[in-house]
Structures are given as structure tokens and as C-alpha cells.
Amino acid sequence: MEHPMDAVIVGAGPAGIGMALTLDKLPGIRYCILESDRIGESFRRWPQQTRLITPSFHSNPFGLADLNAVNEPSSPAIYTGAEHPSGEQYANYLGFMAQAHQLPVVSGCKVQQVQALSDGGFHLVTEKGPLATRFLIWATGEYQFPDLQPFPGASLCPHYAQVSSWADFDAPACTVIGGYESGVDAAFHLVQLGKQVRLLVRKSTWDPDGSYDPSLSLSPYSRERLYQAVDSGRLEIVFGVNVVKVVRGSAGNWRVRAADGRHWECAQPPILGTGFLKGGGARQIADLWEWNEEGRILLSDADESTRTPGLFLVGPQVRHDHRIYCFIYKFRQRFAAVASQIAQRLDSDPSALQGQGGAWGPFGNSDCCEGCEC
Ligand SMILES: Cc1cc2nc3c(=O)[nH]c(=O)nc-3n(C[C@H](O)[C@H](O)[C@H](O)COP(=O)(O)OP(=O)(O)OC[C@H]3O[C@@H](n4cnc5c(N)ncnc54)[C@H](O)[C@@H]3O)c2cc1C
CATH class of the missing domain: 3.50.50.60 (FAD/NAD(P)-binding domain)
Incomplete structure (x- = not known):
């Protein structure tokens, strides 16, 4: 043919x-x-x-x-x-x-x-x-093609790929889920805008255990910006967090639950930096x-x-x-x-x-x- x-x-x-x-x-x-x-x-x-x-x-x-x-x-x-x-x-x-x-x-x-x-x-x-x-x-x-359903309740949260400007977040405190490039980028920009940010991560991607491939560990550019955000005193990083659910609380807040039983209350829906x-x-x-x-x-x-x-x-x-x-x-x-x-x-x-x-x-x-x- x-x-x-x-x-x-x-x-x-x-x-x-x-x-x-x-x-x-x-x-x-x-x-x-x-x-x-x-x-x-x-x-x-x-x-x-x-x-x-x-x-x-x-x-x-x-x-x-x-x-x-x-x-x-x-x-x-x-x-x-x-x-x-x-x-x-x-x-x-x-x-x-x-x-x-x-x-x-x-x-x-x-x-x-x-x-x-x-x-x-x-x-x-x-x-x-x-x-x-x-x-x-x-x-x-x-x-x-973002993954909008990494865990139950994720649909309550904005995904990185749905954000047009970090300045649109007007709350003084934000929670970001995900510790690789997009999660760290979101946290950095929100800290730059004067917010108090909690970053929930499974493990650090900036302490490479044997691999310096930027497809697997945080790039130097993001690493530098992460340290800058930490130095501001406005970034809290919580390690070992495997988020299993986000639910709406009775007081109109959002509750993030981790597999190990820990949970965090957020006044704003947490932001997903959880990938595609x-x-x-x-x-x-x-x-x-x-x-x-x-x-x-x-x-x-x-x-x-x-x-x-x-x-x-x-x-x-x-x-x-x-x-x-x-x-x-x-x-x-x-x-x-x-x-x-x-x-x-x-x-x-x-x-x-x-x-x-x-x-x-x-x-x-x-x-x-x-x-x-x-
Ligand atoms: C926050 C962020 C920062 C990044 N920074 C870097 C970086 O610094 N350096 C780097 O190398 N990479 C970076 N990346 C990765 C890089 O952006 C991607 O690897 C790159 O965009 C992939 O290029 P692509 O052409 O495959 O896809 P895209 O740029 O997504 O292009 C795909 C195109 O296909 C079109 N399309 C989709 N479906 C159809 C359809 N059915 N019919 C017709 N058209 C369709 C879309 O409209 C789009 O224009 C970053 C990614 C993110 C999310």
C-alpha cells in the first residue's frame, strides 16, 4: 500500500x-x-x-x-x-x-x-x-500525563503539573509530598515566597548511595536550592514518609496519613510532587x-x-x-x-x-x- x-x-x-x-x-x-x-x-x-x-x-x-x-x-x-x-x-x-x-x-x-x-x-x-x-x-x-491517583484521596490535592504559578498559593503554610525534582522545586519556590513549608519524603534523593545519575538522584541545581531553602529556616523535611491516604477532616482541613501511622494536619490541600x-x-x-x-x-x-x-x-x-x-x-x-x-x-x-x-x-x-x- x-x-x-x-x-x-x-x-x-x-x-x-x-x-x-x-x-x-x-x-x-x-x-x-x-x-x-x-x-x-x-x-x-x-x-x-x-x-x-x-x-x-x-x-x-x-x-x-x-x-x-x-x-x-x-x-x-x-x-x-x-x-x-x-x-x-x-x-x-x-x-x-x-x-x-x-x-x-x-x-x-x-x-x-x-x-x-x-x-x-x-x-x-x-x-x-x-x-x-x-x-x-x-x-x-x-x-x-501526571499520575493523579498515587494513593486514595490524591484527587483532593493539586498536582505539580496543574500549577501555573506558585504565587497562586496564598496560605502562609504549605505541605508538599515527594522528595525528587518536582517536590523539591515546589518546596523551594514556596519558601522563596515566604511560606512555611513541610516536605514529606520517602527518602533523601540528595545523598546518592553510589549513583550520581540525575535520573536517580537530585541534580546539583536542585540540591543547591534545597540547602538554600533549609537555611531560610522555613523548610521542615520529614523523612521516611510513605503517604497512603489524604482525607478531609471535620474542621475543613486536610489530613495526610502515612503507612507507619503518623499523620499531619494541613489547612490547605497538600501539593503532589509525586510524578507522572x-x-x-x-x-x-x-x-x-x-x-x-x-x-x-x-x-x-x-x-x-x-x-x-x-x-x-x-x-x-x-x-x-x-x-x-x-x-x-x-x-x-x-x-x-x-x-x-x-x-x-x-x-x-x-x-x-x-x-x-x-x-x-x-x-x-x-x-x-x-x-x-x-
Ligand atoms: C519540572 C520539570 C523540570 C525539568 N527540567 C529538565 C531539565 O532541566 N533538563 C532536561 O533535560 N529535562 C528536564 N525535564 C524533563 C523534560 O521536560 C522532559 O524530558 C521533556 O519535556 C520531554 O520532552 P518530550 O518532547 O518527550 O515531551 P513534551 O515536552 O511533553 O512534548 C510532548 C508533546 O506532545 C504533544 N502531544 C501529546 N499527546 C499528543 C497527541 N495525541 N497528539 C499530538 N500531540 C500530542 C504535547 O502537546 C507536547 O507538546 C524536566 C521536567 C519537569 C517536569
């Missing part, structure tokens, strides 16, 4: 835009990017005060690409003038990249349904009509992936679905054994592996991709973490 598209990328975040910049190097390829809202939509929804935790620095001419760049020559540090860009600044960088490279992005075009065809290829139902493609690259991220759904946006097409018992997606060496040939995953959900690709500087290393698979099957010349990955660091295209801690 002849498909009008060789490849469709779903999602125009850093994974979708970066993947498109790589695919664009293949001569004659017919592809497009479908985005449900705007380019960089997840970043545009970040709380106003949130900043990228990985620093941006224009080290590119010396073979070390900016950690937050989606292709080798560009640098968010140069574009935004910031070492830790805001969500909006980063989204604008993505928009600039799409425009400068004339990427075929269709905004306001949510992919509503995907059908894998028996003779290969995919039939997509989108907000702007049907579309058929030979290859499908899923790049829908995690941020817009495993698989994130890939759950929209859950049947097309094979899932392991931990709720992770199984992929081939080229990041292709082990259940549906022709379907590829790019972005923070990609994992290979102990390697977790949940930062931009990590998952961009996989773009060339996906593009070269597609090039081979389209009989396109993959030599156009040569050199891709060179400035991504000493580990080459696909094995970002070989030989390091993560």
Missing part, C-alpha cells in the same frame, strides 16, 4: 522537534509533525517560576553541545540568554528551531486514534482528518507496546516497539537496561538510531546522518551512558 507519508512524528516537544531535525537530513523523506496544541506546549504549561535544571552553555564549537540543545549547532543558552531557561523561554527556542528549519509542524492537531495496518504502516485519526504513514514516531512526553504516569503519553496507544511487569515499555535496540513493527518511541520514557534517557541530553542520543533504521528500510542514504552524535559527547549516538554510573 502506498502511504502519503513515510513518517509521522507525534508531539512537538524537544523529542519531536529534535527527531524531526535528524529525519530532515534524509534526502526526499516525506514526513510531518503533528502537535495537539503548540510547539513546546508542555514547557508553556510549567509553573511560571520553574527553570530547566540542566544548565545551558554555548560550548558547541568545542565539541560539547549545549546540554539542552535539540541539535548539535544550536544553543538555548545563546537563544534565551539564560543558563537555566524558563519553560516559556525553552518553548520559544523550540519554536524558533522549527521555523528556522522550516519543519512541517501541524499545530492544533491531536492524534486521537492509531491503527496498525496488517500490511505494515499506520492509519491515524486526527483532529484535522485521517492520515496514513509507513512509520510512526511517538514523542508525546510525560508532563501532560509510567509510560506517559505512550499510554494513549497502550496496546501497540509491550509492557514489562514494572510498567515500562519494551523496545528493540533501535527503540522500535517489540509488538508493532514501524512504531518508534523517542523521549524520556526510553530505557535500555540500566540506562534511563529522561533528560534532553540523554534522549537526543537516540535520534540517529531511529532515523538510520527508517533510512535503511526506505532505501534512503543513511550517510546523510553521519556525524550526527559527534558533538553529543564521547559516547557516540546511542550509548550515552556506557561506562558511566547510570
Whole structure:
């Protein structure tokens, strides 16, 4: 069957835009990017005060690409003038990249349904009509898919991903649940705004027990800010807390219960910094992936679905054994592996991709973490 598209990328975040910049190097390829809202939509929804935790620095001419760049020559540090860009600044960088490279992005075009065809290829139902493609690259991220039910009563609490500004919290005291990046970020900003904050954590993610991988332990940027918040005297950290329930008290307050019987009364609903759904946006097409018992997606060496040939995953959900690709500087290393698979099957010349990955660091295209801690 002849498909009008060789490849469709779903999602125009850093994974979708970066993947498109790589695919664009293949001569004659017919592809497009479908985005449900705007380019960089997840970043545009970040709380106003949130900043990228990985620093941006224009080290590119010396073979070390900016950690937050989606292709080798560009640098968010140069574009935004910031070492830790805001969500909006980063989204604008993505928009600039799409425009400068004339990427075929269709905004306001949510992919509503995907059908894998028996003779290969995919039939997509989108907000702007049907579309058929030979290859499908899923790049829908995690941020817009928060886990809103980590324990009973969680629906009473705002999730980090539902906050547009920490200044909207007008109570003098707040409770935050979760001790990794988003919980610590929430606590830091609330302390900055003069609040008294109680942070309930299972265990410290800032005393690494053997691993310095930022996918597993708190980044230096957040660690520094956490110590700053502690020094203010307005942050109380309670360790060993496994929250099992939040209930409304008779006095109109909120009660947080832990597995060990401890509980805390809050005048405001506690804030959830408890993370996102495993698989994130890939759950929209859950049947097309094979899932392991931990709720992770199984992929081939080229990041292709082990259940549906022709379907590829790019972005923070990609994992290979102990390697977790949940930062931009990590998952961009996989773009060339996906593009070269597609090039081979389209009989396109993959030599156009040569050199891709060179400035991504000493580990080459696909094995970002070989030989390091993560
Ligand atoms: C608070 C916070 C701070 C972070 N800081 C950093 C950092 O400093 N450095 C770093 O590397 N990473 C950081 N991350 C992680 C980083 O944001 C993610 O890894 C990154 O956004 C993933 O990019 P993505 O393109 O896969 O997903 P997204 O940026 O979420 O993009 C996915 C896109 O897909 C679209 N979409 C979803 N479903 C559909 C559909 N059905 N049809 C069409 N379009 C669809 C969405 O609208 C969205 O635009 C942070 C995350 C958080 C939450």
C-alpha cells in the first residue's frame, strides 16, 4: 500500500522537534509533525517560576553541545540568554528551531486514534482528518500525563503539573509530598515566597548511595536550592514518609496519613510532587507496546516497539537496561538510531546522518551512558 507519508512524528516537544531535525537530513523523506496544541506546549504549561535544571552553555564549537540543545549547532543558552531557561523561554527556542528549519509542524492537531495496518504502516485519526504513514514516531512526553491517583484521596490535592504559578498559593503554610525534582522545586519556590513549608519524603534523593545519575538522584541545581531553602529556616523535611491516604477532616482541613501511622494536619490541600504516569503519553496507544511487569515499555535496540513493527518511541520514557534517557541530553542520543533504521528500510542514504552524535559527547549516538554510573 502506498502511504502519503513515510513518517509521522507525534508531539512537538524537544523529542519531536529534535527527531524531526535528524529525519530532515534524509534526502526526499516525506514526513510531518503533528502537535495537539503548540510547539513546546508542555514547557508553556510549567509553573511560571520553574527553570530547566540542566544548565545551558554555548560550548558547541568545542565539541560539547549545549546540554539542552535539540541539535548539535544550536544553543538555548545563546537563544534565551539564560543558563537555566524558563519553560516559556525553552518553548520559544523550540519554536524558533522549527521555523528556522522550516519543519512541517501541524499545530492544533491531536492524534486521537492509531491503527496498525496488517500490511505494515499506520492509519491515524486526527483532529484535522485521517492520515496514513509507513512509520510512526511517538514523542508525546510525560508532563501532560501526571499520575493523579498515587494513593486514595490524591484527587483532593493539586498536582505539580496543574500549577501555573506558585504565587497562586496564598496560605502562609504549605505541605508538599515527594522528595525528587518536582517536590523539591515546589518546596523551594514556596519558601522563596515566604511560606512555611513541610516536605514529606520517602527518602533523601540528595545523598546518592553510589549513583550520581540525575535520573536517580537530585541534580546539583536542585540540591543547591534545597540547602538554600533549609537555611531560610522555613523548610521542615520529614523523612521516611510513605503517604497512603489524604482525607478531609471535620474542621475543613486536610489530613495526610502515612503507612507507619503518623499523620499531619494541613489547612490547605497538600501539593503532589509525586510524578507522572509510567509510560506517559505512550499510554494513549497502550496496546501497540509491550509492557514489562514494572510498567515500562519494551523496545528493540533501535527503540522500535517489540509488538508493532514501524512504531518508534523517542523521549524520556526510553530505557535500555540500566540506562534511563529522561533528560534532553540523554534522549537526543537516540535520534540517529531511529532515523538510520527508517533510512535503511526506505532505501534512503543513511550517510546523510553521519556525524550526527559527534558533538553529543564521547559516547557516540546511542550509548550515552556506557561506562558511566547510570
Ligand atoms: C519540572 C520539570 C523540570 C525539568 N527540567 C529538565 C531539565 O532541566 N533538563 C532536561 O533535560 N529535562 C528536564 N525535564 C524533563 C523534560 O521536560 C522532559 O524530558 C521533556 O519535556 C520531554 O520532552 P518530550 O518532547 O518527550 O515531551 P513534551 O515536552 O511533553 O512534548 C510532548 C508533546 O506532545 C504533544 N502531544 C501529546 N499527546 C499528543 C497527541 N495525541 N497528539 C499530538 N500531540 C500530542 C504535547 O502537546 C507536547 O507538546 C524536566 C521536567 C519537569 C517536569
